[in-house]
Amino acid sequence: MRKPLIAGNWKMNLNHLEAIALVQKMAFALNDKDFDKVEVAVLPPFTDLRSVQTLIDGDKLRILYGAQDLSAHDAGAYTGEVSGAMLAKLGCTFVLAGHSERRQYHREDDDLVNAKVQAALRHSLTPILCVGEGLEVRQAGGQIAHTLGQLEGALRKVSADQAKSIVVAYEPVWAIGTGEVATPEDAQEVCGALRVRLAELYDAEVASSVRILYGGSVKSGNIAGIMAQADVDGALVGGASIDAAELVRICRFSEMPG
Numbered sequence: 579m580r581k582p583l584i585a586g587n588w589k590m591n592l593n594h595l596e597a598i599a600l601v602q603k604m605a606f607a608l609n610d611k612d613f614d615k616v617e618v619a620v621l622p623p624f625t626d627l628r629s630v631q632t633l634i635d636g637d638k639l640r641i642l643y644g645a646q647d648l649s650a651h652d653a654g655a656y657t658g659e660v661s662g663a664m665l666a667k668l669g670c671t672f673v674l675a676g677h678s679e680r681r682q683y684h685r686e687d688d689d690l691v692n693a694k695v696q697a698a699l700r701h702s703l704t705p706i707l708c709v710g711e712g713l714e715v716r717q718a719g720g721q722i723a724h725t726l727g728q729l730e731g732a733l734r735k736v737s738a739d740q741a742k743s744i745v746v747a748y749e750p751v752w753a754i755g756t757g758e759v760a761t762p763e764d765a766q767e768v769c770g771a772l773r774v775r776l777a778e779l780y781d782a783e784v785a786s787s788v789r790i791l792y793g794g795s796v797k798s799g800n801i802a803g804i805m806a807q808a809d810v811d812g813a814l815v816g817g818a819s820i821d822a823a824e825l826v827r828i829c830r831f832s833e834m835p836g
């Protein structure tokens with residue numbers, strides 16, 4: 579049974595003081611019943627992680643946390659980079675790999691994303707591997723081939739045992755931050771194809787273990803329909819995740835109208 583995961587990608591928003599305030603608000607609003615039904619994670623900027631760790635550890639909160647990126651390298655002369663070892667030492671559970679904004683603005687290709695997935699796994703971090711097509715690919719009907727290609731590229735040399743622990747996030751680029759949400763059927767079409775390909779690349783056990791999230795303009799008003807899909811196990815939430823009340827409503831998707 580895959581436990582749903584709602585992960586908030588704060589992107590380049592909130593300093594460490596604002597980060598503390600947001601996590602405190604979330605912790606105040608969420609209760610044990612919520613955490614029994616859903617895993618909740620925040621993915622703040624690097625500069626907030628130590629403050630978030632201190633708060634979560636100190637108050638024994640059930641909120642998980644992670645980073646938005648990591649280096650493919652473990653240590654050395656890589657100015658500006660942050661290693662998986664450093665993130666693990668900060669108690670991170672998750673790290674994003676291959677977010678479309680990294681692919682677009684930092685020219686990250688499948689080889690680099692693959693190296694980052696492997697770096698995360700070397701340090702016992704759970705990669706949230708982001709895949710998804712742009713508007714032109716979608717208009718040409720190539721979303722499945724494109725997304726499966728990204729999945730295969732990112733999972734090269736990743737064993738079945740390692741693959742079992744990863745999270746995949748399907749984020750159609752045309753739906754990110756645009757207010758254009760994919761329909762639940764669009765999300766299911768690609769998430770279902772991702773799961774089938776995981777079974778082909780590995781086996782049925784891997785395919786049924788991996789959580790597949792949807793991301794792209796997720797809000798409390800559209801989460802229920804998306805979560806009702808058989809192969810959607812949660813959401814990677816951007817803009818709405820820095821509003822504590824809205825994020826909490828999203829976490830309570832089972833109570834929202836479909």
Ligand SMILES: O=C[C@H](O)COP(=O)(O)O
Nearest residue numbers: 587754755794795816817
């Ligand atoms: O990582 C999150 C995605 O990029 C979605 O962002 P959004 O919810 O602001 O569209």
